[in-house]
Each structure stands twice: as C-alpha cells, then as structure tokens.
Amino acid sequence: MLDLRKPAGWFFLLLGLILSATGLAFDFKAPLLDRNLNLEFGIFSLAFGGVFLWLARRA
Amino acid sequence: MALHFVDYLVLVLYFGFVLGIGWFLRKHVRTSSEFLTSAHSLPLWITSLAFLAANMGALEMIGMCGSGAKYGMLTSHFYWVGAIPAMLFVGVFMMPFYYGSKARSVPEYLKLRFDEKTRGFNAITFAVMTIFSSGISMYALGILLQAIFGWSFTFSVLMSAGIVLAYTYLGGLSSAIYNEVLQFFLIVAGFAPLAILSVQKAGGWEGIAQRLSPQMTQTWRHLSSPADNPMGVEVFGLIMGLGFVLSFGYWCTNYLVVQRAMAARSMTDARNTPIVGAFPKMFIPFVVIVPGVAAAALAQMGAGYSIPLKNGGPDYDKVLFSLMEQFYPSGMLGVGLTALVASFMSGMAGNVTAFNTVWTYDIYQSYIRKNAPDSHYLWMGRMATIFGTGLSIGAAYLATQFNNMMDFLQLIFGFVNAPLFATFLLGMFWKRATGNGAFTGLLTGTAAAALTYSLTLAEGKGGWLGVLHEFPSSMAQNFWVAINAWTVCFVLTILVSLFGKARPDEELVGLVYGVTKHEAEAAVWYKRPAMIALAAAVLCLGLNLIFY
Numbered sequence: 001m002l003d004l005r006k007p008a009g010w011f012f013l014l015l016g017l018i019l020s021a022t023g024l025a026f027d028f029k030a031p032l033l034d035r036n037l038n039l040e041f042g043i044f045s046l047a048f049g050g051v052f053l054w055l056a057r058r059a
Numbered sequence: 060m061a062l063h064f065v066d067y068l069v070l071v072l073y074f075g076f077v078l079g080i081g082w083f084l085r086k087h088v089r090t091s092s093e094f095l096t097s098a099h100s101l102p103l104w105i106t107s108l109a110f111l112a113a114n115m116g117a118l119e120m121i122g123m124c125g126s127g128a129k130y131g132m133l134t135s136h137f138y139w140v141g142a143i144p145a146m147l148f149v150g151v152f153m154m155p156f157y158y159g160s161k162a163r164s165v166p167e168y169l170k171l172r173f174d175e176k177t178r179g180f181n182a183i184t185f186a187v188m189t190i191f192s193s194g195i196s197m198y199a200l201g202i203l204l205q206a207i208f209g210w211s212f213t214f215s216v217l218m219s220a221g222i223v224l225a226y227t228y229l230g231g232l233s234s235a236i237y238n239e240v241l242q243f244f245l246i247v248a249g250f251a252p253l254a255i256l257s258v259q260k261a262g263g264w265e266g267i268a269q270r271l272s273p274q275m276t277q278t279w280r281h282l283s284s285p286a287d288n289p290m291g292v293e294v295f296g297l298i299m300g301l302g303f304v305l306s307f308g309y310w311c312t313n314y315l316v317v318q319r320a321m322a323a324r325s326m327t328d329a330r331n332t333p334i335v336g337a338f339p340k341m342f343i344p345f346v347v348i349v350p351g352v353a354a355a356a357l358a359q360m361g362a363g364y365s366i367p368l369k370n371g372g373p374d375y376d377k378v379l380f381s382l383m384e385q386f387y388p389s390g391m392l393g394v395g396l397t398a399l400v401a402s403f404m405s406g407m408a409g410n411v412t413a414f415n416t417v418w419t420y421d422i423y424q425s426y427i428r429k430n431a432p433d434s435h436y437l438w439m440g441r442m443a444t445i446f447g448t449g450l451s452i453g454a455a456y457l458a459t460q461f462n463n464m465m466d467f468l469q470l471i472f473g474f475v476n477a478p479l480f481a482t483f484l485l486g487m488f489w490k491r492a493t494g495n496g497a498f499t500g501l502l503t504g505t506a507a508a509a510l511t512y513s514l515t516l517a518e519g520k521g522g523w524l525g526v527l528h529e530f531p532s533s534m535a536q537n538f539w540v541a542i543n544a545w546t547v548c549f550v551l552t553i554l555v556s557l558f559g560k561a562r563p564d565e566e567l568v569g570l571v572y573g574v575t576k577h578e579a580e581a582a583v584w585y586k587r588p589a590m591i592a593l594a595a596a597v598l599c600l601g602l603n604l605i606f607y
Contacts, residue, residue: 002083004105004237008244011076015069019390022065028388031363032260038390041252048248 127351194454
C-alpha cells in the first residue's frame with residue numbers, strides 16, 4: 001500500500017516552495033497584517049513536508 | 060475578495076494530489092471488501108486522523124468560527140463535552156463488538172444483534188440522511204463560494220463533487236481515508252495561522268478577556284441558569300442533551316465515523332482509532348473557535364475590523380471569511396480557501412463512502428440481489444459511488460428551490476438520530492434486549508422527538524401542536540428533544556423486551572457484553588485503549604479547568 005507520508009510530504013514541500021517564493025518575490029499585503037506571512041508559512045511548510053519525507057525514507 | 064494567480068496555483072496543487080492518491084490506490088482495489096471497507100488494512104495514525112477529518116466538514120468549520128464570535132468559548136463544549144467522552148467510550152467499550160462481530164457496517168451489527176427490520180430501518184434512514192446531508196452541505200458551500208469569490212453555483216458544486224467522485228471511485232474507502240488525512244493537515248495548516256494572528260492582534264488571550272464579558276471566555280461558570288449565558292442552556296441540558304444523547308448518538312452509532320475505525324488492521328488499532336483521535340480533537344477549538352472569539356474582541360478595539368453584517372444584524376457565518384480577508388495576503392489566502400474546500404471534500408467523501416457501503420451490503424445485497432459473485436458487489440459499490448454523488452448534487456439543486464424543505468428534512472433526521480444510542484447501549488450491554496424491543500424503541504423514540512418539538516417553542520421554531528413550554532434558545536430545545544427521545548427509546552426497548560423472548564446466550568457471543576469472553580489485551584500497557592483513554596480524559600479535564 002502507498003506510504004501516505006510520501007504524498008503528504010511532497011504536497012507540503014511544494015506548497016512551501018510556492019509560498020516562500022511568493023513571499024520573497026512579492027509584497028502582498030492584507031489590511032491587518034504587518035509581517036511576511038507567505039514567507040513564514042512557506043518555510044514552515046517546507047520543514048513540515050521535509051519531516052514527512054524524512055520519516056517515510058527512514059521507514 | 061480578489062484571488063491572485065498564486066491562490067489558484069495552491070488550489071490546483073491540492074486537486075492534483077488528491078486525484079493522484081486515488082490514482083495510485085486504484086491498483087489495490089480488487090474485491091468489494093477492499094473497495095468498501097479497506098479490508099481491515101490501514102495503520103492507526105491514518106484511521107484516527109480520518110476519523111476526525113470525516114467529521115470536519117466545511118459547514119462545521121464555518122459554523123464553529125461564527126459560533127465562537129457569537130457565544131465565545133462556550134462553543135468548545137461541542138468538543139470537550141460533545142465529542143471527547145463519546146469518542147473514548149466508543150473506543151474502550153463499543154468497538155470490540157463492532158470490530159469483533161465481523162459486521163461490515165453499523166446496520167449489519169444491528170442485523171446480527173437484533174433482526175432484519177431493525178437493520179432495514181437504520182440502513183434506509185442512514186442512506187437517505189447521508190445523501191441529503193452531503194447535498195445540503197454542497198448547497199451551502201456553493202452559495203458561499205458564489206457570494207465570496209464570485210464562482211458560479213454550478214461550477215463550485217460540480218468541481219468539488221467531481222473531484223471527490225473521481226478519487227473515491229478509483230481507490231474506494233482507502234482513497235477517501237488517505238485523502239482525509241491530507242485534508243486534516245491542510246485544514247489545520249490553513250486555519251491555525253488565522254488563530255495565531257487574530258489572537259496576537261487582539262492583545263493575546265489577556266487582551267481578549269479584558270474586552271469581552273466573562274461569559275465569552277469561560278466555559279462552565281455561567282451555566283447554572285439559561286439566562287446567565289449567551290447560549291441559553293443550563294448544565295443539566297448541556298451534559299445530558301449534548302454530552303450524552305447527541306454526542307454518544309453521533310460518535311458511537313454513526314457509520315460515517317465508525318467506518319474509519321473498522322478499517323483498522325487489528326482490534327487494538329480499531330479501539331485506539333477514536334481514542335488517539337481524541338487528542339487532536341480536543342485542540343481543534345483553538346484552531347476554529349478561538350479565531351471567532353478573537354474576532355469578537357477585535358470588533359470592539361476599533362482596529363479596523365468589524366463583524367460582517369446582513370440585514371442590519373451580525374452575519375456570523377461570514378466571520379471566518381472576513382478574518383481571512385483581513386489577515387491573509389494572496390498566497391496564504393489560497394491556502395485558507397483550499398483548506399475550506401478540503402474540509403468540504405473530507406465531509407462529502409465521508410458521506411459518499413458510508414453511503415456506498417450501506418447501499419451495497421445492507422440494502423442491495425440484503426433485499427435486491429443476494430448471493431451474487433463478489434465482483435458484482437464491487438461493481439455495485441462503484442455504481443453506488445456514482446449515483447450517490449449524483450443524488451447529492453440533485454439534493455443540492457433541490458435545496459436551491461426548496462430551502463425550507465431541506466431545513467425540515469434535517470429536522471426529521473435529527474428526530475431519527477436522537478434515540479439511536481439507547482438502542483445500541485441496550486443491544487451491546489443487556490443480553491435480554493430483543494429485536495421487537497429495539498424496533499419499537501426506535502420508532503417511539505423518534506415519535507417522542509417529534510412530539511417534544513411539536514409541543515415546545517424556541518426562537519419561533521416548533522410548537523406545531525401547541526406550546527406547553529418555551530425554551531430560551533433553539534439549542535436548549537434541541538438538547539431536550541434528544542433527551543426525551545433517548546429516554547422513551549430506552550424505557551420502551553426495555554419494556555417490550557421484557558415481554559418477549561430473548562435470544563439464547565450462545566447466539567450473542569461477540570455481540571453483547573457479558574456473554575462474550577473478555578480477551579486479555581495483547582498490547583504493551585501504554586498502547587492499551589483503556590490507558591490511552593485515561594490519559595486523554597485527564598488532558599480534556601485539564602482543558603475544561605483552564606477555561607472553567
């Protein structure tokens with residue numbers, strides 16, 4: 001059976017790449033936001049996806 | 060709310076992955092059991108997160124956030140009182156009979172324990188309810204996406220339903236469950252930043268507590284009288300109605316969630332599924348309710364945020380969207396929107412996979428075509444997935460024409476659900492209960508629910524036959540409708556059973572507590588269901604005390 005950690009890991013890794021790149025390239029704003037949320041969440045998502053892939057590789 | 064290219068990119072990425080998971084898993088579906096019940100093959104961490112996600116529909120997410128803004132932390136009772144105790148109970152006490160009886164579905168357990176008519180009643184009402192629940196939720200999502208993002212109703216409905224159909228058709232229950240786990244992570248990832256940002260902006264929890272009345276930030280102190288809290292409920296109605304009847308009726312007997320646990324690969328894992336799921340479940344209020352509470356505080360700060368309005372009054376259903384609009388830039392907005400679509404899909408896939416199993420095993424195989432080869436039932440399971448989705452879409456369109464009728468149907472389903480837990484409780488723990496007793500109890504309990512509603516009034520609802528009592532809120536009315544239904548079902552099942560002949564003990568082995576030999580738990584002590592349940596209960600009690 002498919003190891004779910006692999007697709008979940010790749011999904012969050014790619015999501016992290018998209019958001020980090022967006023955070024670095026654009027200065028998108030929201031009315032009550034005073035930080036680069038795309039970059040912060042992107043880095044978190046990269047790490048989250050990476051942990052999943054590492055766990056899948058270890059198993 | 061304007062969407063940027065990057066928001067669509069996130070949505071497309073998500074769609075690609077859910078379809079890809081269905082495509083990968085299609086090779087593992089060779090029998091009806093693999094398609095409809097996952098053939099007891101899935102690991103614990105997957106079944107427990109799917110157990111949670113199948114319940115986290117888009118309407119719940121939107122409703123809980125809005126309820127947080129309207130009622131405050133009192134809303135967390137729907138988790139800490141209305142879910143955790145029942146999830147621990149079903150794992151420790153009931154799962155041994157669902158899993159151990161070898162029943163393939165909850166209605167089939169009723170057939171094994173009681174008789175054909177009790178199974179038929181449960182199977183048919185459940186199948187109809189899943190179709191309408193999924194249709195109503197699809198309708199609501201279509202309307203919301205139309206209003207907020209400008210997508211057409213037809214596009215929203217067909218796109219979401221089409222993707223769910225594709226991955227459930229390809230990979231069956233395993234595909235639905237795998238995707239539910241991905242959806243769970245995405246829902247938390249999409250909503251959690253909103254909780255953090257909104258609470259920070261409102262000055263932390265202390266800032267929120269200073270700006271709102273204590274009734275909004277405390278959970279138990281204002282429940283001595285319905286007049287003391289914004290929900291209009293009191294402690295007995297809350298614990299008995301929500302915490303006992305409604306909650307146990309849902310979590311312990313609803314095949315939609317129980318099916319996830321029954322897909323686990325061993326008895327210990329099946330029992331631990333709802334128990335392990337209880338740990339993340341008790342923290343979900345911090346992701347979905349707390350942003351609503353923070354929104355209520357932000358609205359009083361004059362910081363540029365106000366609760367959305369409709370017809371001059373607050374529109375709490377839009378609180379979640381308004382927070383996303385205020386805090387999420389393009390990119391993250393796509394993640395929040397995708398999380399919402401994911402929550403809709405997890406709820407709909409739950410309904411579709413429960414429907415196709417109950418239809419194939421409990422209706423088609425039992426009443427329409429018995430003794431066909433397994434390949435025929437696999438085919439029928441796939442067909443049921445298609446026409447179940449089609450019927451849900453039809454129900455969504457019906458709701459656009461007859462909105463009141465859909466509300467009425469939901470009400471009727473509530474009446475059918477309310478007494479169910481009494482039937483299962485007596486069925487599993489009292490060997491004297493008979494099929495006639497169970498069937499009579501279910502019918503009279505349902506009638507008692509309808510009668511209570513017809514003779515009471517709350518917020519203009521009910522009172523069709525007169526008004527014997529007026530409730531301070533429709534929530535209090537719902538709780539008492541459930542309490543009366545449960546009590547009548549419980550008492551009538553016992554009375555009718557006492558006048559009938561019970562089945563011999565040997566026929567009830569594996570189905571009823573007391574005549575089933577208790578097998579010693581093979582797992583090490585810290586993996587035993589009772590131990591993990593105890594830890595979860597202590598943690599949940601701690602959360603209740605912190606927000607007392």
